[in-house]
Amino acid sequence: MADRLVCLAGQAPAAVGLGSSPGDGDEVRLLGQGESFAAWLLEAGGQRVVVRIARRPVAELPRPMGEEFHGLSLVSAGIGPQALVLEESADNPLGAPYMVVSFVPGRILPPGEWTPALVRAHAQQMAGLHAQRFDRCGDITAPVEERRERVDIAGQFSAGLDWWADNHPAVLAEPDVTRLARAVGAYLRDAQKTFDRLESFALIHGDLMLPNILVDGDTTVRYIDWEWSEIGDPAQDLAYLGGLITVDPWHLPMTRARTRDLIEVYLAASEHRAATGTVEEVLVRRDAWEVYERFLTSLHHRSLLAGRLDMTGSERDMYALAAAHVTRELDRRFG
Template sequence: MADRLVHLAGQAPASVGLSSSPGGGDEVRLLGHGESFAAWLLEAGGQRVVVRIARRPVVELPRPMREEFHGLSLVPAGIGPQALVLEESPDNPLGAPYMVVSFVRGRVLPPGQWTPALVRAHAQQMARLHAQRFDRCGELTTPEEERRETVDIAGQFAAGLEWWSDNHPGVMNEPDVTRLARDVGAYLREAQKTFDRLASFVLIHGDLLLPNILVYDDTTVRYIDWEWSEIGDPAQDLAYLGGQITVDPWHLPMTRAQTRDLIEVYLAASEHWAATGTVDEVLIRRDAWEIYERFLTSLHHRSLLAGRPDLTEQERSMYTNVATHVTRELGRRLG
């Protein structure tokens, strides 16, 4: 793939977000890969861009690439990358759909290196991200008049369970999953009335786990991988950082007092704190998103254990431990 990128950059630099062709000393290297995309750094003529190449057919991606691309066009400067090029067809020299975004400096910090000052900086950066308000919520490319009037977390959860039952019935039929799904559903239905009072919505990142937060110069944070961005509830972005149900290296362990402090700093920095809700209301919604995300992610880990015989022993052990840990902690939280 590196050779293909170099060739494409040389023949058609604009197709990978460059203003000129690469020269001597320029670099192409793999930054990393997830389940949907591989990210390549392309440095040429003093320019640095990231080419995110799909690792699966477009129809199998969790979200359309154009959703993320459109979302990046709405992100205020200094928060995430700029969207440069979108190629949704596999009929190109790279042989796969791809997206080009500007390079964002920084590194992912493990939970143990997060300081209180960094958490505060993150809360303030989220408030900047959420500054623009919308009357309706939903996918970014959906016309505003067709978006929803409320965030229906209970309904989203029920739809998610239906998808899992249709596509991974073995996972859903595991006794502890069946029991926990019932308890999580009841919890979210009780929390729904607080969601119904949310007066307006924001552009959310939708997946602000620690690996998607880059830190530069101690307290400067930037956000990458906007695959799950949409118009939604700001409390969702607050929830995914961490809390009391955490898995290393994705979440930051936080006490109840630290979680409340995060919300207070966020609301103090927000231009729309009144529309977002009181500290207690945001806390209720944040808790609901934490439980929602942890449970559905645990189903994903269980599905990997059931459907991926190619997993290494290390991977199998990790996913087993994660599923067991999250199931136990959710049981304690909801018991």
């Protein structure tokens, strides 16, 4: 793929978001690979871009590439990358759909290096991300009239279980999964009334776990990998950082006092405090998103253990420990 990128950048630099072709000393290297995309850094003439190349057919991606690309077009400068090029067809010199975004500097910090000052800076950056508000929620590219009037977390969870029943019935049939699915569903249905009071919605990242937060210097944070961006509940972004149910290396362990401080700092920086809700209301919704995400992600980990024969031993251990830990913590919460 590196050779293809170099060839395309040399012949048509605009196709990969560059103003000039790479030359001697310029850089082409793999930044990392996820389940859906591989990210490549290209540098030419002082300009650095990231090419995100799909690793699976478009129809098999969890979300359409256009959602991420158009979501980035709404993001203010300094919060995330700039959207540059979208190529949704595989009929191109790279042989796969891709998008190009500007390079975002920074590093991913492990949980132990997150300071209280950094958490507060993250809360303030999220308030900036959520500054633009919408009357309806849903997909970014959906017409306004097709968006929803409320966030239905209980309905989303039920739909998620239906998907798992259709696609991975053996995972959903595991006794501890079946037991917890009932408990989580009841908990989310009870929390739904607080979601119904939410007065407006924001562009959210949708996956603000530690690996998607880059830290530049001591307290400058920027967000990458916007695959799950949508118009939704700001409390969802607050939840995915961490909390009481956490899995290393994705989440930051947080006490209740630290979680409340996160919310208070966020609301103090928000232009829409009244519409977002009181500290207690945001805390209820944040907690619900935490349970929602941890449980559904644990199903994903279980499915990988059952279906991925190419995993390394360390990967298998990581996913097995993650699924067991979330199950144990949810049992403690609902037992």
